[in-house]
Amino acid sequence: MCGIVGYVGYREACPILLKGLKRLEYRGYDSAGVAVINKDGNLNVYKCKGKVSSLEEFLDGKDYSGNIGIAHTRWATHGEPSDRNAHPHYSQSGQIALIHNGIIENFRVLKDALIQNGYQFKSSTDSEVLVNLIEYIRKENDCCLSEAVRLALKQAVGAYAIAVIEKGNPDQIIAARQSSPMVIGIGEGEYFLSSDAASIIDYTNDFAYLNDGEIAIINKNKPLEIKTLENETSNLDIRHLELSISQLEKGGYPHFMLKEIHEQPNTIIDCIRGRINPDTAEVKLSGVELNKDKFLQAGRIIFVACGTSWHASLIGEHLIENLCRIPVEVEYASEFRYRNPIIRSNDVVIAVSQSGETADTLAAVELARKAGAFVYGICNAVGSSIARATDSGTYIHVGPEIGVASTKAFTGQVTVMAMIALAIAKEKGTISTERRQAIAKSLLELPQTIKKVLETDKMVADLSKIFTYAHNFIYLGRGYNYPTALEGALKLKEISYIHAEGYPAAEMKHGPIALIDAEMPTVVIAVPDHTYEKTVSNMEEIKARGGKIIAVIAQGDSHARKSADYTIEIPTTDECLMPVIVSIPLQLMAYYIAVYKGRNVDQPRNLAKSVTVE
Ligand code: M6R
Numbered sequence: 001m002c003g004i005v006g007y008v009g010y011r012e013a014c015p016i017l018l019k020g021l022k023r024l025e026y027r028g029y030d031s032a033g034v035a036v037i038n039k040d041g042n043l044n045v046y047k048c049k050g051k052v053s054s055l056e057e058f059l060d061g062k063d064y065s066g067n068i069g070i071a072h073t074r075w076a077t078h079g080e081p082s083d084r085n086a087h088p089h090y091s092q093s094g095q096i097a098l099i100h101n102g103i104i105e106n107f108r109v110l111k112d113a114l115i116q117n118g119y120q121f122k123s124s125t126d127s128e129v130l131v132n133l134i135e136y137i138r139k140e141n142d143c144c145l146s147e148a149v150r151l152a153l154k155q156a157v158g159a160y161a162i163a164v165i166e167k168g169n170p171d172q173i174i175a176a177r178q179s180s181p182m183v184i185g186i187g188e189g190e191y192f193l194s195s196d197a198a199s200i201i202d203y204t205n206d207f208a209y210l211n212d213g214e215i216a217i218i219n220k221n222k223p224l225e226i227k228t229l230e231n232e233t234s235n236l237d238i239r240h241l242e243l244s245i246s247q248l249e250k251g252g253y254p255h256f257m258l259k260e261i262h263e264q265p266n267t268i269i270d271c272i273r274g275r276i277n278p279d280t281a282e283v284k285l286s287g288v289e290l291n292k293d294k295f296l297q298a299g300r301i302i303f304v305a306c307g308t309s310w311h312a313s314l315i316g317e318h319l320i321e322n323l324c325r326i327p328v329e330v331e332y333a334s335e336f337r338y339r340n341p342i343i344r345s346n347d348v349v350i351a352v353s354q355s356g357e358t359a360d361t362l363a364a365v366e367l368a369r370k371a372g373a374f375v376y377g378i379c380n381a382v383g384s385s386i387a388r389a390t391d392s393g394t395y396i397h398v399g400p401e402i403g404v405a406s407t408k409a410f411t412g413q414v415t416v417m418a419m420i421a422l423a424i425a426k427e428k429g430t431i432s433t434e435r436r437q438a439i440a441k442s443l444l445e446l447p448q449t450i451k452k453v454l455e456t457d458k459m460v461a462d463l464s465k466i467f468t469y470a471h472n473f474i475y476l477g478r479g480y481n482y483p484t485a486l487e488g489a490l491k492l493k494e495i496s497y498i499h500a501e502g503y504p505a506a507e508m509k510h511g512p513i514a515l516i517d518a519e520m521p522t523v524v525i526a527v528p529d530h531t532y533e534k535t536v537s538n539m540e541e542i543k544a545r546g547g548k549i550i551a552v553i554a555q556g557d558s559h560a561r562k563s564a565d566y567t568i569e570i571p572t573t574d575e576c577l578m579p580v581i582v583s584i585p586l587q588l589m590a591y592y593i594a595v596y597k598g599r600n601v602d603q604p605r606n607l608a609k610s611v612t613v614e
Contacts, residue, residue, distance in 0.1 A: 002087075002101035002612070003027050003073040004182065005199060006163045006173050008220045009190020013069035014059070016192070016203070021052045021071050023199035023248060026256065026402040028608035029073035030081035034059075035088040035097035035165060036069035043167040045097055047072075047086035068170050068220070070163045070193070072099035075608050078107070079124025089128040091135035092119055095167045096145070098134065100127035101195060102159035102180040103613050110155060130156060134164065146217045146227075149174045153215070154229055159359060159613055161210075163193055176215040180612045181357045181385055184208040184216055184224060186238065191218045195612075197383070198400050201243045209237045209383055239383050247399045255601045257403035257495070261587050262454060265447040267398035267408045268580075271415045276444055281437035287376065287392045288423040294374040295424045298348040301326050302341075302373075304333040304364040305352035306611070308406040308490060312413035313352050314483035315579050319421040322576065323439075325430045333360040334614070336367070343371035350376045354401055354409035355610035356384020363614075365389045378416050380409050394420065403602045404609045405495050407587045410487060411450075411580045418443060418577060442574040452571040453584045460585050463550065463566055464592035470521050473500040474512060477525035477582075478535055484579040485525055488586035495594040495604045505531075505538045516547040523589075524551045525582050526560045529575045539563035550589075552582055 003024030007013040017034050032055040033047025044066075048058045052073065072087035079085040088097040104110070107126035110133055115121075119132050130152060138148035145166050153160070153176055161180035165173055175182055175193055185192030185204040192200040197207050208224055210216055214234050217225040226234040253259035276283050288295060301320055303313035310332060317328040331341070333351070337360060343349070349368035353361045356379035365386055368375050377386050377393030380401060387393060396412035422439060425431045442449075467473075473492055477485030486502035493500045503512055505524065516522070522542050526535045539549055540563050551564035554572045561567050568585045572578065594601050 002075050002195070003029065003199070004070070004099050004101055004161055004163055004193065004195045006070040006175065006193030007190070008068040008171060008173050008218060009187060010067055010220070011190065013066050014064040017069050017071035018052060018056060019202070020194055020199040021073055024073055024194070024196060025052060026404060026602060026609050027073065027075070028404060028603055029075050031074045031083070031086035032072065033086045033088050034064065034069055034071040035090070036064055036066035037165060037167060037170045038063055038066040041168060041170060043090070043094065043097055043165070045088050045090050047088065048083050049081050049086060068165060068173065070097065070099050070165055070173065077103050077613060078126045085123045085125050087127060089123060089125065089131045091131045093135060096131055096135050096164060098127060098131035098162055098164045100130060101161045101612060102178070104130055104156050104160065105158035106156065130162065131164070145169060145172065146174050146215060149176060150215055150227070150229060150231065153178070161195060171220040173218045174215065175210065175218060177210040178212050179359060179362060182210045183383070184210070184218060186224065189221045191220070191224065193218065197241055198243055198248055201241070201248070205241055207239055207241055207383065209239065209388065211237065241382060243400065248402065255403065255591070257405055257407060257591055257601050260401055260403050260408045261584065261591065263399070264408050264411055264584065265450045265454070267412055268415055268447045268450060270397045270399065271412045272419065272443055275419055276440050278444055281440040281444070283419050283422040283426070283440055285394055285419055285423045287394045288420055291374065291376070291392050292427055294348055296427055297346055298326055299344060299346045301328045301348045301350060303328065303330045303350050303352060304336050304361055304368070306333050306358050306360055308410050308487060309352040309354060309361070309413060311483045311487040311490065312410050312417065313350070314486070315414050315480060316350070316352070316417035318480050319417050319576055320424070323421040323425040323431050324428055326424070331364070333358065333364040337363040343368055343373050345372040347373040348376060349373045350378060351386050351390055352378045352413055353386045354380045354406055356381040356386040357610045357612050358386070359612050359614050362386050362389060378413055380412065404604055404607050405491055405590070410583060414580050415443065415446065439574050439576060442577050446573065446577060446580060449571050449573050449581055450584065453581050456568055456570065456585050457588055460568060460588040461592045463568070464589050465596060467521055467550070468593050468596040470498060470519070472515070472520050473498060474515065474520060474522045475500060475502040476505040476508065476522060476535070476538065477502070478505045478531040479529055480576060480579050481525040481527065481582055484582045484586070485523070487583055488523060488590070491587055491590035492593065494607060495590055495601050496597050496599055497605070498593065505535045508538055508541065513541065513545065516542055516545040518546045518548060521548045521550060523586070524549055524564070526551050526553050527570070527578050527582060528554050528572060529578070536560050536563050552585060
């Protein structure tokens with residue numbers, strides 16, 4: 001979703017801004033722009049529809065010099081993707097420029113009031129209303145820029161991360177946030193601003209995180225000042241982040257998605273590092289240990305999440321109900337937040353989010369906390385809004401995920417959920433020590449098992465060629481692998497734009513079987529578990545109706561092989577960890593089909609990596 005970058009200091013701002021925007025491209029966007037103040041004090045704004053590379057071409061031959069600037073990639077919410085709707089927006093007098101992520105919900109009311117005061121608008125955006133409101137307040141109150149921003153934001157309803165600069169004020173950026181990410185990188189006599197620390201990691205490892213309702217007054221060569229919308233001074237929340245540049249580059253792969261799929265043996269090592277004792281096979285998670293009582297007394301666990309994180313949560317439900325015997329519910333965060341849910345003080349709400357910035361999940365966290373529940377986070381992005389808004393949590397530690405289609409985050413989430421379930425099961429004594437240790441050992445072996453499953457890459461690529469021209473797919477699985485089927489279908493549709501649906505295999509007979517014909521391939525997950533035979537029978541039913549079956553089966557399983565047209569044979573692990581293994585060939589298949597169709601795999605149309613608006 002929209003991305004923000006800013007710089008004030010002694011270096012040329014524009015190259016830093018453009019590089020930062022490129023690092024944010026993965027978030028998804030449709031236009032880009034920069035605003036810089038040059039040495040003569042001129043505020044120059046350049047913006048256009050299209051990619052950051054189009055912006056670079058547009059800048060060619062223009063004056064984009066200056067040591068202060070703000071830049072933006074826009075993902076349209078109000079007004080079509082176009083040059084005029086692209087950010088930065090500048091005020092009517094041309095004195096103030098602003099970039100904005102989020103949505104100002106009451107922009108119509110504010111706009112009408114400004115029109116009555118003689119303002120005219122060039123764009124259809126809510127953001128242009130905000131910059132003019134800031135200018136209007138600044139003039140009316142004869143106040144400084146930060147005060148005008150504060151007073152304007154007090155009138156604004158909605159979500160935002162903004163950065164503002166002003167002609168005649170070439171050493172200062174004002175930034176603010178409400179439900180949309182914003183970090184400030186701290187250098188020597190210089191500051192960097194971004195919606196994602198990863199985009200400015202080349203320059204600093206020290207980051208100040210803005211909290212909701214805070215405004216940052218960022219002056220070159222002066223200490224950073226943070227205050228609240230109520231004009232009170234806030235404490236700085238500074239964190240030191242260790243991220244390497246190589247983690248943010250493709251490392252020889254054609255796409256981030258393929259790199260991230262192949263990283264999984266290592267990301268799972270990082271995910272379990274220090275958390276399972278290899279000698280005793282005991283799991284140690286500080287988040288669970290420190291909050292043992294909350295989990296032991298939990299009447300219920302409620303997962304809240306969106307998209308792939310929601311699928312991982314469905315697997316978490318199986319893990320926790322099976323191993324810990326605690327009732328679990330899994331909720332779409334977007335539904336949970338608006339349906340007046342019953343939340344009890346002995347509920348544990350687990351928010352699952354790769355980015356830690358998903359607006360609906362963040363809102364669900366806030367709702368659960370207000371209702372008195374203990375809220376636990378499973379996030380990837382360290383220091384993200386959800387990680388900070390939860391009472392405690394476990395990071396998945398799989399490194400930055402850049403491809404819009406989530407892959408390594410999904411396997412990391414399931415791995416963390418398995419560790420959480422084992423840690424709780426130990427405290428509750430709900431499974432035997434032998435069973436617990438057997439699962440923990442399988443977790444320790446997971447990186448090796450993933451390495452083996454990745455050997456199917458070439459075979460899956462060849463198989464994918466055969467199905468590139470299918471218009472519809474069905475994915476079937478049961479038990480732990482019903483959510484894996486949903487996830488496989490989501491991967492395919494989001495990057496190849498092929499319609500795909502996931503079902504529990506037994507549901508076939510209740511409707512979807514009517515769709516089966518030679519044109520409708522079905523991907524069936526038929527790995528050894530307690531419903532295996534039933535799933536093989538479902539395959540026969542599909543075959544009997546002329547359907548083509550691609551079956552994901554255990555290596556050497558000649559029984560299931562007979563019922564399939566094509567097979568992907570994979571190594572096995574403990575039943576409860578099979579989703580981690582099964583999901584990998586499904587990720588590869590979605591990837592190759594999308595590549596053969598010529599799709600933009602890492603930045604599929606209409607999608608954003610981190611959905612920071614509702
Ligand atoms: O960052 P989050 O895990 O909160 O994101 C949730 C979804 O937006 C995300 O999983 C989305 O469904 C992905 N594009 C799936 O590949």
